[in-house]
Amino acid sequence: METVPVWLRDRRSGVGRPAERSRAEVTAAAIALADREGLPAVSMRRVAAELGTGAASLYRYVDSRDDLLDLMTDEVAGAYRLPAPGGAWLPGLLEVCRQGRDLMLRHGWLPELVLTRSALGPHGTDLLEHVLAVLSEHPADTGRKLEAFAVMSTLTAALALHELNAASGTRQRQGAYLAHAITAGRHPHLTSALTGDPLVPAPSFEDTVSRVLLGLLGE
Structure with missing residues (x-):
């Protein structure tokens, strides 16, 4: 089992053509799929289809579905718009x-x-x-x-x-x-x-x- 968080792992360069997507695009596609069809729909194959590519290409960005889930959760946490701390x-x-x-x-x-x-x-x-x-x-x-x-x-x-x-x-x-x-x-x-x-x-x-x-x- 991978113990290094996905954010601390270097993206794999792969062989042949350079990567055409970014980890952010992969995450956005997974979120869009989950919003539309629910969490069970999120798989490497389905997210790759959302991006118009093969599932194998996603392994340049993530190692597993668990990585996708972690990236999705954290990406949504970026939408908080909190005021500066102060007061009670x-x-x-x-x-x-x-x-x-x-x-x-x-x-x-x-x-x-x-x-x-x-x-x-x-x-x-x-x-x-x-x-x-x-x-x-x-x-x-x-x-x-x-x-x-x-x-x-x-x-x-x-x-x-x-x-x-x-x-x-x-x-x-x-x-x-x-x-x-x-x-x-x-x-x-x-x-x-x-x-x-x-x-x-x-x-x-x-x-x-x-x-x-x-x-x-x-x-």
Whole structure:
């Protein structure tokens, strides 16, 4: 297994004709394919077809599909447009999470990669630097600040994925089964929770993230 991150590997020169593409073009083609058809569609063969070339030519730029996924995730992280750090730490971190959520809803394949892969490339490192700058005056130790960054990424991805699943009909199917479970009468606590007092509206994205961050870093 390759242990050197794709960003630290030299592009292979290959034999014969000079390379006609760039790693950036390969990454852009993979992102366009995932946006259009979903993450399972992303393969070396399909990305090569997007570029009008053979799959073998992609190995000048990446060694595997895993490289493509890492490049895709980091490339999207380059779309953050964050203000210079300053002022209270919580609004600064919430702005990172808000923009992250927007990017994940725009690229519906992204939450899965954030939750299942730990790649950290150039743009992701810039984002980590920004978060640490926002927290530079916070009394928490470095370990807790790094933990906060990891939790921000994971929580934002999980909540974005929940929104995407709701839009796909998953929530309706869950609701139908819960109604069946209540009727069956074998889950009294669940029945009480769902049929007792009027349900309080679900907290907003920002409310949830704020409560978690305050729990981690609250002074």
